[in-house]
Amino acid sequence: xxxxxxxxxxxxxxxxxxxxxxxxxxxxxxxxxxxxxxxxxxxxxxxxxxxxxxxxxxxxxxxxxxxxxxxxxxxxxxxxxxxxxxxxxxxxxxxxxxxxxxxxxxxxxxxxxxxxxxxxxxxxxxxxxxxxxxxxxxxxxxxxxxxxxxxxxxxx
Amino acid sequence: xxxxxxxxxxxxxxxxxxxxxxxxxxxxxxxxxxxxxxxxxxxxxxxxxxxxxxxxxxxxxxxxxxxxxxxxxxxxxxxxxxxxxxxxxxxxxxxxxxxxxxxxxxxxxxxxxxxxxxxxxxxxxxxxxxxxxxxxxxxxxxxxxxxxxxxxxxxx
DNA sequence: TTGCAATCTCAAGTCAGGTTTAGATCAAGT
DNA sequence: ACTTGATCTAAACCTGACTTGAGATTGCAA
Numbered sequence: 001x002x003x004x005x006x007x008x009x010x011x012x013x014x015x016x017x018x019x020x021x022x023x024x025x026x027x028x029x030x031x032x033x034x035x036x037x038x039x040x041x042x043x044x045x046x047x048x049x050x051x052x053x054x055x056x057x058x059x060x061x062x063x064x065x066x067x068x069x070x071x072x073x074x075x076x077x078x079x080x081x082x083x084x085x086x087x088x089x090x091x092x093x094x095x096x097x098x099x100x101x102x103x104x105x106x107x108x109x110x111x112x113x114x115x116x117x118x119x120x121x122x123x124x125x126x127x128x129x130x131x132x133x134x135x136x137x138x139x140x141x142x143x144x145x146x147x148x149x150x151x152x153x154x155x156x
Numbered sequence: 157x158x159x160x161x162x163x164x165x166x167x168x169x170x171x172x173x174x175x176x177x178x179x180x181x182x183x184x185x186x187x188x189x190x191x192x193x194x195x196x197x198x199x200x201x202x203x204x205x206x207x208x209x210x211x212x213x214x215x216x217x218x219x220x221x222x223x224x225x226x227x228x229x230x231x232x233x234x235x236x237x238x239x240x241x242x243x244x245x246x247x248x249x250x251x252x253x254x255x256x257x258x259x260x261x262x263x264x265x266x267x268x269x270x271x272x273x274x275x276x277x278x279x280x281x282x283x284x285x286x287x288x289x290x291x292x293x294x295x296x297x298x299x300x301x302x303x304x305x306x307x308x309x310x311x312x
Numbered sequence: 313t314t315g316c317a318a319t320c321t322c323a324a325g326t327c328a329g330g331t332t333t334a335g336a337t338c339a340a341g342t
Numbered sequence: 343a344c345t346t347g348a349t350c351t352a353a354a355c356c357t358g359a360c361t362t363g364a365g366a367t368t369g370c371a372a
Contacts, residue, residue: 008318008319009318009319010317010318010319019360019361020318020319021360021361021362022359022360022361024320024321025359025360025361029359037319037368037369038368039319039320039367039368039369040319040320040321040367040368041318041319041320041367041368041369042319042320057263057267059359060263061263064358064359065358065359066358090267090270093267094264094267094268097260097263097264097267098264100260101257101260101261101264104253104256104257104260105257107213107216107217107253108250108253108254108257111213111246111249111250111253112250114246164339164348164349165348165349166347166348166349175330175331176348176349177330177331177332178329178330178331180350180351181329181330181331185329193338193339193349194338195337195338195339195349195350196337196338196349196350197337197338197339197348197349197350198349198350215329220328220329221328221329222328313372314371314372315370315371315372316369316370316371317368317369317370317371318367318368318369318370319366319367319368319369320365320366320367320368321364321365321366321367322363322364322365323362323363323364324361324362324363324364325360325361325362325363326359326360326361326362327358327359327360327361328357328358328359329356329357329358330355330356330357331354331355331356331357332353332354332355332356333352333353333354333355334351334352334353334354335350335351335352336349336350336351337348337349337350337351338347338348338349338350339346339347339348339349340345340346340347340348341344341345341346341347342343342344342345
């Protein structure tokens with residue numbers, strides 16, 4: 001159990017469901033690292049399956065690759081991460097899930113008020129006065145939420 | 157109250173917190189429509205403030221502009237949407253929020269199991285066997301979730 | 313040892329969701 | 343009438359997250 005602990009990129013891809021090209025991309029972005037075979041092919045540790053899985057979960061929570069890289073940076077660089085290491089950073093993830101759920105529940109409550117009054121006027125019901133950063137994924141309108149919130153969207 | 161019911165693009169932008177360029181972009185994508193002044197400038201109805209607000213809320217829930225366009229298409233084209241119209245499509249949104257929350261709660265539960273056993277092995281805990289489409293925003297790994305789920309990410 | 317799939321690198325392409333730029337025109341206050 | 347800010351169009355550019363393509367090399371298997 002030394003040679004066989006190393007897997008090729010194709011196997012890592014198959015094990016995680018991520019495309020080979022995506023794995024190379026993640027490596028380029030510093031989210032994972034690879035050893036090299038004599039001929040220059042990437043060789044991953046089995047532990048990297050876990051690492052890639054983490055990336056996938058974090059992405060579903062709306063983290064950018066950069067943010068995910070920051071989380072992963074908390075793992076030990078020298079040794080293979082153990083259960084305690086993973087528990088620590090998975091707990092971070094759990095907190096994010098909690099925050100996300102709380103934000104959605106707030107949105108739901110406010111939307112219910114809006115449905116109730118049929119207004120959707122947003123100033124009255126305050127649907128935007130929230131600063132829900134987690135939801136601020138991708139491009140999207142740049143200066144909604146935060147900076148200008150509170151002086152926004154008054155119908156009439 | 158006939159002329160004054162029309163607002164310029166700058167005012168719509170100011171009222172919603174969305175950039176003028178984004179409003180033009182939404183129009184190009186068919187999410188909103190504009191009348192034109194004699195000189196060719198866009199003129200919006202006050203009701204469009206509500207429409208843009210809806211776009212913003214829906215975006216926060218992870219809907220793509222295309223999906224949002226589909227929702228908005230349910231509004232009456234002829235007359236200005238009334239409270240009942242908005243209530244109907246806001247209710248759709250509420251259902252999506254509920255689904256999203258439920259999905260996150262499932263993820264949280266599964267992650268807790270993973271933290272518990274320190275595994276993150278995903279096959280055992282089934283963190284991916286979910287088909288959480290709502291989370292599938294942006295680019296992301298194409299063939300995770302759905303198609304190949306269930307045969308994914310077994311550590312070891 | 314030959315053959316073919318898997319890998320490699322590097323550059324370019326894709327898609328969503330906008331923003332920026334340029335040069336021209338409109339509209340409103342004085 | 344004049345000026346100045348708001349708007350117009352079209353096209354180019356941007357970021358994030360990958361994918362695709364081309365041409366060369368590697369590695370396992372028969």
